[in-house]
Amino acid sequence: MHPGIKVFAPASVANIAVGYDILGFALDKPGDEILAKFKDRKGLVIKTITGGKGLPLEVEKNTAGFAAQRFLEHIGEADRGIEFEIRKKMPFGSGLGSSAASAVAGVMAVNELLDCPLEKRDLLPFAVQGEQIADGSYHADNVAPSLIGGMVLIRDNPSLDVHRLNVPKGLYATVVYPKIKILTRDSRAILSDQVLLKDHIKQSGNLAAFMLGLFNSDFALIGRALQDVIIEPQRRKLIPYFDEVQEAALKCGALGCSISGAGPSIFALSANSLIAEEAGNAMKKVFTDRKIRTKLFLSGINQEGAIKC
Ligand code: HSE
Numbered sequence: 001m002h003p004g005i006k007v008f009a010p011a012s013v014a015n016i017a018v019g020y021d022i023l024g025f026a027l028d029k030p031g032d033e034i035l036a037k038f039k040d041r042k043g044l045v046i047k048t049i050t051g052g053k054g055l056p057l058e059v060e061k062n063t064a065g066f067a068a069q070r071f072l073e074h075i076g077e078a079d080r081g082i083e084f085e086i087r088k089k090m091p092f093g094s095g096l097g098s099s100a101a102s103a104v105a106g107v108m109a110v111n112e113l114l115d116c117p118l119e120k121r122d123l124l125p126f127a128v129q130g131e132q133i134a135d136g137s138y139h140a141d142n143v144a145p146s147l148i149g150g151m152v153l154i155r156d157n158p159s160l161d162v163h164r165l166n167v168p169k170g171l172y173a174t175v176v177y178p179k180i181k182i183l184t185r186d187s188r189a190i191l192s193d194q195v196l197l198k199d200h201i202k203q204s205g206n207l208a209a210f211m212l213g214l215f216n217s218d219f220a221l222i223g224r225a226l227q228d229v230i231i232e233p234q235r236r237k238l239i240p241y242f243d244e245v246q247e248a249a250l251k252c253g254a255l256g257c258s259i260s261g262a263g264p265s266i267f268a269l270s271a272n273s274l275i276a277e278e279a280g281n282a283m284k285k286v287f288t289d290r291k292i293r294t295k296l297f298l299s300g301i302n303q304e305g306a307i308k309c
Contacts, residue, residue, distance in 0.1 A: 004037030067130025226256020
């Protein structure tokens with residue numbers, strides 16, 4: 001009797017200030033786990049979900065289930081008897097890529113249980129389809145880093161032209177999650193579909209400079225580049241005290257600070273873990289002084305992505 005397997009898929013920070021829908025990096029933790037085992041009866045079922053109050057057990061409505069089922073169909077195993085136990089370790093609607101981590105864990109779990117019929121990277125399209133049922137749009141900026149790890153550029157979402165970027169030694173992330181719920185769907189709906197030419201020029205310069213700063217491990221350039229003039233000005237109003245939190249992080253010496261994915265989490269990048277920790281404490285204090293409960297995560301850039309554990 002096969003004992004089953006367990007997989008872990010990490011949280012991620014999407015957009016990284018200058019790359020809306022096209023940049024993301026993976027964190028060491030938190031992350032979601034799935035335990036998968038074979039069962040006699042045909043078909044995929046989700047037996048339990050812990051830590052994810054209100055999330056659907058129905059395979060076709062669950063990001064992990066949907067992604068896994070599309071993958072099973074692709075490899076001609078649509079009826080395979082498999083049972084999932086999903087352990088959610090991060091809240092939905094937090095800006096930490098929660099639905100992406102579940103979708104990634106779903107495809108990883110099936111792939112590992114079936115002795116890896118596909119390379120990890122080839123699982124990407126199924127995981128992106130899984131996340132799509134949560135927010136209605138097809139973008140891989142959370143799914144890709146959660147799956148393959150590292151800091152990732154998606155040159156083109158429809159064709160999933162995905163590339164790992166150089167991560168300078170020492171680069172460290174801070175993420176503060178204030179316990180407010182913002183659904184990605186809603187946070188996307190408020191965005192204008194028009195961009196002023198002057199903002200496009202500024203943002204393109206920052207995006208290109210951020211890439212170059214990563215490539216050359218040039219922290220000063222990374223610091224000048226991490227400014228979002230397009231998305232952050234529209235979304236900052238959804239997060240109370242955003243300006244104070246950002247200012248607190250920058251005062252501690254963080255290279256940049258902006259909204260993590262669709263929010264409400266706020267991330268900072270720093271040149272070392274000490275600055276990241278000081279920035280995190282200062283960012284957290286802004287919320288706790290106002291009686292808003294928060295969670296603080298400190299992490300290097302997770303280079304592994306999803307793993308069997
Ligand atoms: N790029 C996405 C957004 C990430 O900002 O809406 C969240 O899914």
